[in-house]
Amino acid sequence: MYLEIQGRIRQKFRETVKSVFNLEVGDPVFDFPPRPELGDLSIAASFELAKKLRQPPRKIADQLAAQLLPIEGVARVSVAGAGYLNFHLDRAVLASVLFQLRTFPALAEAVHPGKVLVEHTSINPNKAAHIGHLRNSVLGDTFVRLLSFRGHHVETQNYIDNTGVQVADVVVGFQHIEKKTVAEVRALVENKDVRFDYYCWDLYARVSNFYIESGDKELRAATLKAIEEGKGEPAEMARLISTAIVKLHLETMQRINVRYDVLVEESEILRLEFWKSAFELMKEIGAIRFETAGKNAGCWVMDLGDSEGEKSEEESAADDVKIIVRSNGTVTYVGKDIAYHMWKFGLLGKDFSYAPFYRYADGKTVWHTGKEAQAGAPAFGHASEAYAVIDTRQAYLQNIVAAAFRALGFHDQAEHLHHFAYEVVGLSPACAQEMGYELRPEDLERSYVEVSGRKGLGLKADDLIDMLVAKASEEVRSREMTQDPAEQAAYGRMIAVSSLRYFLLKFSCHVIITFDFKEALAFEGETGPYLQYTIVRARNIFRKYAADHEGFTPESLPDKVKQTELGRSFAGEDGTAFWELVVLTAQLEMVADQAISTTEPAAVAKYVFRLAQTFNNFYHRFHILHEPDSARQNFLLYLVHIVERTLTQTLGLMGIEVPERM
RNA sequence: GGGCCUGUAGCUCAGAAGGAUAGAGCAACGGUUUCCUAAACCGUGGGUCGGGGGUUCGAAUCCCUCCAGGCCUACCA
Known part of the structure; x- marks a missing residue:
C-alpha cells in the first residue's frame, strides 16, 4: 500500500516535471520530513532542478505542487523550507487499508519467480555451537523469514563440512590422545550423561597442543585423506562424530526457533564426484592449471590476477594464485565450495539423493543428502538466487567462488551469488x-x-541460552503472572529467545559484537522483552475490553469506525499523534525490502523498536478503557489493533514469539 | 606490500542512495503507579560526527589524504 503510493508519486513527479518544464528526469528519492505536521514523504529534487532550470528551488516546487495532484492515496502536497515538496497521505484511506492488510495478512505465497536459496549456520560438526554461530543462524533465519514475507520462495540449507580438517582433528583426538575405538566413541555418543558436543569442544582444544607436542605433521593429513576417501576407522569415526554433533546443533538451534530444510553434506559432494565434474569442467575450460614448477608444484591452481591490468609480471605470476587441488590430490575447501555452489544453481547436471535426517516436534522433516534415497523428497537446489551467510573473514574465499563462476562462463549466476557477510562476535x-x-x-x-x-x-550457545532461560524464568515467577509451571516455562523460554535474538539482530552486520553479559542479559530498554511487553500491553486492552463487551472482536471494528470517522479523528486535536503510529506501521514492507536488498536485518529490529516506543508513548497519553466517548474509544481500539498486529508480525519475522502475559 | 571493514554522547550503537534542529539504549540526576500503565513513560545534563583538504545551494553521508584500530592476503575452513 505504502510502497504503491510511493510508486505513484514517483511516476507522477516525473510526468509533471516533463509537462511543466519539458525535462526528463529519473525517479526522485524520498526523504522523510523531520516533523509529521510537515508531511509524510518529501522530495528535495527542486534543488537540483534549480541548476538546470535557472530558477529558485522554491519557485520550482510551487509550480510542481500546483500540478501534481491528483495522486491516489495522497491528500495534498505542500511546499516547505527552501523548496521541499511534501506529500500528505490520505490518512483515513491508508488506515483502513492497513487495518485489512494487518488483520488478514495475505498468505505467504511466492509472488516472485524462481527460488532463493539461503545457506546459513554451516558449523563444523566437531564441537558445540558457540555465540558466534548463533549470530550466523539468527541472521540467516531472519533473512529467510523476511524473504518469505516478501513473497519469495525460499529454501534453507545448512552445509555440513563433515570431511574437513576440523572433524579430522577431533578424530585424531579420539584415536591418538584418548586412544578410543569407534565402539567406544559410539558408547560416548549414546551415553545420556555426557554432552557429546561439549566433550568434543574440550577434546578439540587439546588437539592443537597434541600436534605441537608430538610433532606429527603427517597425522592430520593422513586422517583427512582417509576421511575424504571414506575409508577405514577414521572415516567411520568421522561419520559418527559429525552425525551426532549435527543433531545436537539442530536441537540447539531449534531452541531459538531456527530451522532448516536440508543439510548438504560435503561427504556426498565427494562420494557423488560432484567435485570431479566441476574439476573436469574447470580443466576443460582452462579455469585452472597444473603447476609443474615453483612453490606450488604439483597443485592445480586458479589465477586470480583479474581486471587490474597494470601489474608487474613476476609478482602476479607467483602470488595471485589460489590452490584448488593440493599436491597430494586432496581438494581444498574452495574447490568443494565451487562444486557445491554450481550444484546450487543446477550447473552440475547432477543431483544428490535425499533422506530424512531429523523430525521437529510438529512433524516437519529436515532432509539430508544421503545414500539411502527416499521417495517424496522435495526438489532441492536449482536456485535462481543464492545467499551464503558466512562471516566476513571468508570474503576472500567467497570471491574466489564467484571468480571461478566467471572463469567458467557462468556470469549470470555469478551475479546472483551473494555473500551475506557479517562480522564476528x-x-x-x-x-x-x-x-x-x-x-x-x-x-x-x-x-x-x-x-x-x-x-x-x-561462550557455548546452550550455556548462554540456559542462562537467559534461567533469568527469564525467575522474572516470570517473581512477577506471578501465572501459576501454571508449564506456562511459566513457556514464557521463560519465549522471553529468553527474544532477548537473545533481538540482541544479535540489533547490531548492523558490519560491526563486531563485543559480547558482554550485562548487556546481553538485559530485559529493559532496547531489548526483545521490551518489544514483547509492548504487545502484551496492547493485548491486555483488548482482553479487558472484551470482558466488558460480550462478543467483541477486533475484526468487528471497521463496522463501528467508518472512514468519515477515521478522517475526523486524524484531523482532530491529537490527530498527528494518532497518524504518526499509522504511518509507521505502514512502513513494514518498505523496511523489509530494504533489509533484504542491503542484507541488513538490523533495519527491521530498529524499525520495530521505534514503533514500540511510539506506541508506548501513545499508551501513556491516551487511556483507552477510560475513554467516555465511545466513538473515540472505538477509534483508539482500531489504532491499537493495527499496531498490535504489525508489532506481532514484525517480531515473527525476527523469530520472536509473544507470551500471553508479562 | 595489497584488499576489505571500523572510528558519531562517559559506554554500546542508529543515522533511509547528500537534505530541514545529529538520534536511541545503557549509565547519571530529577519526576510519574490504588493501574489498559513501571520489563513502562516524561524531563535534565552530555557531541569539533577521528584530523585536514575538496566537490556541492547543502556533507556524519561522496572524493583525496593523514591518523588510530580490526580482519583477510595457507597445500585451515
Whole structure:
C-alpha cells in the first residue's frame, strides 16, 4: 500500500516535471520530513532542478505542487523550507487499508519467480555451537523469514563440512590422545550423561597442543585423506562424530526457533564426484592449471590476477594464485565450495539423493543428502538466487567462488551469488576473564578477544541460552503472572529467545559484537522483552475490553469506525499523534525490502523498536478503557489493533514469539 | 606490500542512495503507579560526527589524504 503510493508519486513527479518544464528526469528519492505536521514523504529534487532550470528551488516546487495532484492515496502536497515538496497521505484511506492488510495478512505465497536459496549456520560438526554461530543462524533465519514475507520462495540449507580438517582433528583426538575405538566413541555418543558436543569442544582444544607436542605433521593429513576417501576407522569415526554433533546443533538451534530444510553434506559432494565434474569442467575450460614448477608444484591452481591490468609480471605470476587441488590430490575447501555452489544453481547436471535426517516436534522433516534415497523428497537446489551467510573473514574465499563462476562462463549466476557477510562476535576481555579464561597481556589491551574453537575459548550457545532461560524464568515467577509451571516455562523460554535474538539482530552486520553479559542479559530498554511487553500491553486492552463487551472482536471494528470517522479523528486535536503510529506501521514492507536488498536485518529490529516506543508513548497519553466517548474509544481500539498486529508480525519475522502475559 | 571493514554522547550503537534542529539504549540526576500503565513513560545534563583538504545551494553521508584500530592476503575452513 505504502510502497504503491510511493510508486505513484514517483511516476507522477516525473510526468509533471516533463509537462511543466519539458525535462526528463529519473525517479526522485524520498526523504522523510523531520516533523509529521510537515508531511509524510518529501522530495528535495527542486534543488537540483534549480541548476538546470535557472530558477529558485522554491519557485520550482510551487509550480510542481500546483500540478501534481491528483495522486491516489495522497491528500495534498505542500511546499516547505527552501523548496521541499511534501506529500500528505490520505490518512483515513491508508488506515483502513492497513487495518485489512494487518488483520488478514495475505498468505505467504511466492509472488516472485524462481527460488532463493539461503545457506546459513554451516558449523563444523566437531564441537558445540558457540555465540558466534548463533549470530550466523539468527541472521540467516531472519533473512529467510523476511524473504518469505516478501513473497519469495525460499529454501534453507545448512552445509555440513563433515570431511574437513576440523572433524579430522577431533578424530585424531579420539584415536591418538584418548586412544578410543569407534565402539567406544559410539558408547560416548549414546551415553545420556555426557554432552557429546561439549566433550568434543574440550577434546578439540587439546588437539592443537597434541600436534605441537608430538610433532606429527603427517597425522592430520593422513586422517583427512582417509576421511575424504571414506575409508577405514577414521572415516567411520568421522561419520559418527559429525552425525551426532549435527543433531545436537539442530536441537540447539531449534531452541531459538531456527530451522532448516536440508543439510548438504560435503561427504556426498565427494562420494557423488560432484567435485570431479566441476574439476573436469574447470580443466576443460582452462579455469585452472597444473603447476609443474615453483612453490606450488604439483597443485592445480586458479589465477586470480583479474581486471587490474597494470601489474608487474613476476609478482602476479607467483602470488595471485589460489590452490584448488593440493599436491597430494586432496581438494581444498574452495574447490568443494565451487562444486557445491554450481550444484546450487543446477550447473552440475547432477543431483544428490535425499533422506530424512531429523523430525521437529510438529512433524516437519529436515532432509539430508544421503545414500539411502527416499521417495517424496522435495526438489532441492536449482536456485535462481543464492545467499551464503558466512562471516566476513571468508570474503576472500567467497570471491574466489564467484571468480571461478566467471572463469567458467557462468556470469549470470555469478551475479546472483551473494555473500551475506557479517562480522564476528568477540568477548570483552573482562567477560573472558569472568568466564575463567586466562588471557595474555596483549589480549587485555584489546577491545575484544576473538572466540576460538581451536583454543576452546568461547561462550557455548546452550550455556548462554540456559542462562537467559534461567533469568527469564525467575522474572516470570517473581512477577506471578501465572501459576501454571508449564506456562511459566513457556514464557521463560519465549522471553529468553527474544532477548537473545533481538540482541544479535540489533547490531548492523558490519560491526563486531563485543559480547558482554550485562548487556546481553538485559530485559529493559532496547531489548526483545521490551518489544514483547509492548504487545502484551496492547493485548491486555483488548482482553479487558472484551470482558466488558460480550462478543467483541477486533475484526468487528471497521463496522463501528467508518472512514468519515477515521478522517475526523486524524484531523482532530491529537490527530498527528494518532497518524504518526499509522504511518509507521505502514512502513513494514518498505523496511523489509530494504533489509533484504542491503542484507541488513538490523533495519527491521530498529524499525520495530521505534514503533514500540511510539506506541508506548501513545499508551501513556491516551487511556483507552477510560475513554467516555465511545466513538473515540472505538477509534483508539482500531489504532491499537493495527499496531498490535504489525508489532506481532514484525517480531515473527525476527523469530520472536509473544507470551500471553508479562 | 595489497584488499576489505571500523572510528558519531562517559559506554554500546542508529543515522533511509547528500537534505530541514545529529538520534536511541545503557549509565547519571530529577519526576510519574490504588493501574489498559513501571520489563513502562516524561524531563535534565552530555557531541569539533577521528584530523585536514575538496566537490556541492547543502556533507556524519561522496572524493583525496593523514591518523588510530580490526580482519583477510595457507597445500585451515
